[in-house]
Amino acid sequence: MIRTSRRKFLKYGGAAGAALGLGGWANLARADEILRVGVVYVSPVSDIGWTKQHSLGVEAIRAEFGDRVELTVLDNVYNPQDAERVFRELASTNHLVFGTSFSHGTPLQRVAPRFPDVAFEHCSGIVHLDNLGTFEAKYYEGTYVAGVAAGHMSESGRIGFVGGFPIPDIVGPANALLLGAQSVNPDVTCSTIFLNSWYDPGREREAVNTLVSQGCDVICSMTDTATGVQTSGELGAWSIGYASDMSQFSDRHLTAFTLDWSSYYVDAARTVADGNWVAEEHWGGLSDGVVKMSPYNEAIPAEVQAEMDSVKAAIAAGELHPYRGELKNQDGEVVVAEGEVLSDGDIRSMVWFVEGMIGSLS
16 A cells, blocks of 8 residues: 655645546546555544544455555545645546545535546535545444443433534434433433544543533543543543444443445445446445444443344334434424434434533534
């Protein structure tokens, strides 16, 4: 795998692209040339977390294609202006380009039309173009299952949630966490804190300290670190991990809702190489293995583990939907009527809290 610094890439990438003169994915299948793939991470690759799971997707491409693929991977690219330059340079030298963060959206939307023969894939994206597809996970399915554990394991009836930003991809899973807990104990509440950052271990530690001091004894963190899991354990609270199995960081880690992007990465690479790629919208969950639950903590009673497995299977089979009504918002207003289910569009644009959530979206 090729890894290079952002500075070197921006310095030399333009000249390389001019020399290659790539002709797009439709020509690749006929030319029998090496597939060139560029990937941009929003944070450094560590042993766990959001970016780690994307790196496993990249490795799946390597395993599938071997010497028939050349990968350029850049990490820690989060500033929109930097990202636009990086995507532009990658597009000049690659057949397929991946963006891995919601924050990469505007840069990709600006760059993709300039390179109509390059295939772009955006994780967490909401805008589609002729050559810009998106893929995402139904995180809320995993948080609902984890919420069942939280509802059983919480002694105070108060759980906590730490999120990166108050965007639908985070707000929705936070709501589902509480709904899962309330399926066990209707009186459970969930206090929330948003960091306005994907990677800020210091502020995350402060947030967990605040939540535990307020009486929350189960904490779920949707950030790109294990800080929430570590700090919760140190303070005697249970924790729920995100993206990767984080049990190595605390013996009070209940479970994690993990992400497996490999099928999306390999499928995009394969269809580009075959000349069959089209811009599509992918949204996977428990049923197709994009969302998975990590092993349960042995401290969770066997009957609760069995209940979690039952809930997980019911969601995967379409028999249980975390957002089935009646659902009320924080003000007690009915948003989803009894027996109805929130639409996919409404789920993906969710910027409201369900009843029992404590905190602000501002």
